[in-house]
Amino acid sequence: MVSPFYILIAGLGLGFILGLAGKKQAALSNLLVLAVMLFFTAISLHWIHGFYSGSFQASNVYSAGFDPPYSISLFVGMHEAILSLMINILGFFSALYLRKSLLREARSLGAVLIVLIMGLNMIIFTRDLFNIFVFLEITAISLSGLILLDDNQRAFAAGFKYLLASSLISAFYLMGAVLAYYGTGSLYLDDLLVRQADLSPMAVIAIFLMVIAIVIELKPFPANGWALDVYQAAHPGIGAIVSGAVATAMLFLLTKLLGLGSERLCLLTAMVGAFTFLFSNWMGLQQKEPNRLLGYSSIGQVGLALSIIGLKPVLGDPWYLLAFGVLLTHFLAKAGLFWLSGMIQGKSLESWTILRNKPILLVLFGTFIFALSAFPPFPSFFAKWELITGLADTGHYFLMGMILVGSLFEVIYLFRWFGIVTKSDQAEESAGFNMDPEKLAGPLVFATALFAGGYFSLRFLSAPDLINFIPLIPVVALWMLDFLPAWLKNTLLLMMVGIYSWFYLPGYTDYQLIFGIIFMAGAVLTLIYGYSEKGKRPGFYPLVAMMFGGLIMLVEATTLFGFFFAWEVMTAGSYFLILRGKKSQPHALSYMLFSFGGALLILAGFALAHAVTGLWTLDALVTDHPIAPLIFVMLTLGFFNKNSSHRTAHLVAGRPQRSRSRCFADGFGDPFKSRGLRPDHPLFKDGNSIYRRCGPDDRTELDRDPLSADREPDGSHAGGYEAFTGLFQCRTAGIHPVRVVADVEPWLAPGHFGSHHAFPL
Amino acid sequence: MSITIDKVALVLGMILMLVGLWGGFTRTNLLKIILSFSIFDTGLNILIVALGYLPGRTAPIIDGVVVAADNLATRAIDPVPQALVLTAIVIGFGVTALMLVYAMKLNQHRKSLDINHYTDLKW
Numbered sequence: 001m002v003s004p005f006y007i008l009i010a011g012l013g014l015g016f017i018l019g020l021a022g023k024k025q026a027a028l029s030n031l032l033v034l035a036v037m038l039f040f041t042a043i044s045l046h047w048i049h050g051f052y053s054g055s056f057q058a059s060n061v062y063s064a065g066f067d068p069p070y071s072i073s074l075f076v077g078m079h080e081a082i083l084s085l086m087i088n089i090l091g092f093f094s095a096l097y098l099r100k101s102l103l104r105e106a107r108s109l110g111a112v113l114i115v116l117i118m119g120l121n122m123i124i125f126t127r128d129l130f131n132i133f134v135f136l137e138i139t140a141i142s143l144s145g146l147i148l149l150d151d152n153q154r155a156f157a158a159g160f161k162y163l164l165a166s167s168l169i170s171a172f173y174l175m176g177a178v179l180a181y182y183g184t185g186s187l188y189l190d191d192l193l194v195r196q197a198d199l200s201p202m203a204v205i206a207i208f209l210m211v212i213a214i215v216i217e218l219k220p221f222p223a224n225g226w227a228l229d230v231y232q233a234a235h236p237g238i239g240a241i242v243s244g245a246v247a248t249a250m251l252f253l254l255t256k257l258l259g260l261g262s263e264r265l266c267l268l269t270a271m272v273g274a275f276t277f278l279f280s281n282w283m284g285l286q287q288k289e290p291n292r293l294l295g296y297s298s299i300g301q302v303g304l305a306l307s308i309i310g311l312k313p314v315l316g317d318p319w320y321l322l323a324f325g326v327l328l329t330h331f332l333a334k335a336g337l338f339w340l341s342g343m344i345q346g347k348s349l350e351s352w353t354i355l356r357n358k359p360i361l362l363v364l365f366g367t368f369i370f371a372l373s374a375f376p377p378f379p380s381f382f383a384k385w386e387l388i389t390g391l392a393d394t395g396h397y398f399l400m401g402m403i404l405v406g407s408l409f410e411v412i413y414l415f416r417w418f419g420i421v422t423k424s425d426q427a428e429e430s431a432g433f434n435m436d437p438e439k440l441a442g443p444l445v446f447a448t449a450l451f452a453g454g455y456f457s458l459r460f461l462s463a464p465d466l467i468n469f470i471p472l473i474p475v476v477a478l479w480m481l482d483f484l485p486a487w488l489k490n491t492l493l494l495m496m497v498g499i500y501s502w503f504y505l506p507g508y509t510d511y512q513l514i515f516g517i518i519f520m521a522g523a524v525l526t527l528i529y530g531y532s533e534k535g536k537r538p539g540f541y542p543l544v545a546m547m548f549g550g551l552i553m554l555v556e557a558t559t560l561f562g563f564f565f566a567w568e569v570m571t572a573g574s575y576f577l578i579l580r581g582k583k584s585q586p587h588a589l590s591y592m593l594f595s596f597g598g599a600l601l602i603l604a605g606f607a608l609a610h611a612v613t614g615l616w617t618l619d620a621l622v623t624d625h626p627i628a629p630l631i632f633v634m635l636t637l638g639f640f641n642k643n644s645s646h647r648t649a650h651l652v653a654g655r656p657q658r659s660r661s662r663c664f665a666d667g668f669g670d671p672f673k674s675r676g677l678r679p680d681h682p683l684f685k686d687g688n689s690i691y692r693r694c695g696p697d698d699r700t701e702l703d704r705d706p707l708s709a710d711r712e713p714d715g716s717h718a719g720g721y722e723a724f725t726g727l728f729q730c731r732t733a734g735i736h737p738v739r740v741v742a743d744v745e746p747w748l749a750p751g752h753f754g755s756h757h758a759f760p761l
Numbered sequence: 762m763s764i765t766i767d768k769v770a771l772v773l774g775m776i777l778m779l780v781g782l783w784g785g786f787t788r789t790n791l792l793k794i795i796l797s798f799s800i801f802d803t804g805l806n807i808l809i810v811a812l813g814y815l816p817g818r819t820a821p822i823i824d825g826v827v828v829a830a831d832n833l834a835t836r837a838i839d840p841v842p843q844a845l846v847l848t849a850i851v852i853g854f855g856v857t858a859l860m861l862v863y864a865m866k867l868n869q870h871r872k873s874l875d876i877n878h879y880t881d882l883k884w
Contacts, residue, residue: 130845137852141859148862153870157879160791160863164798167856168785171805174849178809178842187841 001056002043004074004125005063010036011118018111026103033102033110037092040117044085051078060127068188074125079320083252084121087245090335091117093442097339098237100436101149109149116142116241120249127189129177129210132253133170139246140166150235158229165226169217176209192260207260214254215269218247218306219299221276231295236342239291243298244335251302251327255309263313270310274402276303281409290341290349293413294334297372300410301330304403308387315390321460322390325383328453332446333368339443340365343435352421354433362422367447369418373411373596376568377454382461385561385603392607400607404600415592423585461561471500471549472569479542486537490530493541497523497548512555519551540580546573559616560606567602571595601638605631770811777804791864791874795857802853806846813842
């Protein structure tokens, strides 16, 4: 096994040599920086391969031939190897991303970047308490040095604050380390772990000091202004490193130190993390500057990971997989978003609207936003499912609530941003764009890694993995065939629906059969209508296939997890369908918020149902446990939240609902069929608005189609289906929703479908 | 309880740390903030040395009084805290130097060392 000391030697050695390089060697220095990052990455890959194949054993490496406590000990196991790989790959792509800036501004900063990545690696490997302090300081100094890369006063002020704060934190950590030595006579972490049972009060205080120092280093709410400024003012390439690599190293360091702490200290950390997640996301709601918004989101996500690490005594063994799922998603998505932000000139959320004309970047942006919002198939989705069910199992309802509410806040600002980028009318005209192919490499690789991470996360689920992915194949197929004309794609999808119905419907029984027939018939009707559309309808067919796929998966789901997975797939599909409509931004956002809020309630309900029955199948919903009514209320609210979201969208947008009959009564004619109006009619429709002619070229807007979002032909099918979905699920659970629902939502009672919703049947 | 040199140093170290913290939080001049940080750091270093001190012993240097194999363990004080302090002093030097670079850069941009003049981002 290659010794981790090679990373130390190569980092310090090359860092020192590059510091001496002159201006003429700038290009060569840059190449060397990239080469050394590749070297680090290769070492990490070599370890992972060795551990995976069983040829290496996790082991300690001691410096200078002495045993601890007289030497420094570096420990490398599978966890260390994976985390160092993450940091080194980020280091490589950061070097690539910053290449031109490094060449232009200051060539010796390449050396500082190497020292920073080396320092972060060492924080992961080292088992010596004092050595940790040394590398904490090395990373703080080198990071502050890198912030000098951007020659602007805001970055300098932010860098100074960062340096001051992190030095003070390190000083408190040092005090803890020295007290630990005073109390135990050793600085070797493993020595302290052995003596954990009979630590002196002095050592306990020391551990508390060290843990709190590292928790503050992770920027908990509200002690995080110093780090937010770095996210906002420093070069986005640096933001990516702080958000991704530094957080990764610090979280792992905390994991090592918390091994010494008591259960109470762990739970305190968990509470700090959960509060940070909740309040950072709350603060994120008010942000208008993309990088500061990303800063709040970063702090929130790290808070969530912190919370999971603190919950180690509660969650038991799977805790590290959950923490890793959250961390990996945050690491990949946030680095990607910071990198994208470096390509966009403009400091407002609206300046990102320029991505509309860059399909690849828009897909990357969407991938990162959906991953951060914990949608399938990203690792965060699986981690959140496991976390919430784990918390419900162990009765930590308060933490569960905080994390669910924090997730909702996060989704609100992320999707508001996504809506602005894809649909806002307020595109910033002056916003420029600056992209080098080398800058695109990192986001592309990281987005791919997010999908790969999701695929591997599925293996670690504690719930049985019985998801049928076949319904999602048409989504991929139609996405690849999106260049074909609409009628052809329509026919293809119709055929796929037909084939699926032919083979699978006969196997269904009972309610599965009823709802299978309803969904399939609805799909066929929708697609028949699709023949009236001309052109290519870009993007429509993969999305509608995604929605159908989600519905089929709902019918087929036999486990709580499978159902929740399908629910989220359907939500994503219908969200995009609504977003495709004109002027749909606020409606799509409300739809997403209420759907996601509903999904969180369903998640909570499922988690509680599993907690009281111990079952992972949908049978868990049939229970006579005292909290069954609560579960029922949560699920009902969750299911119908989604349906209400359509109506509430209009309330949120501040527009009165105008029913079709009212339109007729007002003499507007049917606004939704106004294509049939005569050319000389005083009223006419353009887009989603009704106008009155005032002159040859003049018109007054009389009314806007209040249901524009879900009345758009493309988005018109979401609501009604989901009403049925809710009913279906209640039926499966052996309850009678219609009776209950008719009181709450009379318009949903039988016979009332279609009054506001375009239910296709 | 007798007053010994290590206790004096311990109290002095703590006082210096508090002075440094107070200065760091109350001053608005960048140089004074940096100076306060240095005072805090010095106080911490004194505290560490004082914690490692053992009454009646000498420096852990092998010479006429301390002979390694013989009486190192009984005559010399613990060398580890002193080694730590040496490293901490070097690191403190690096941090202070970088802070001064920042103060210089900020001063070049706005000709001011007062943090109230750098409120573009919240302090």
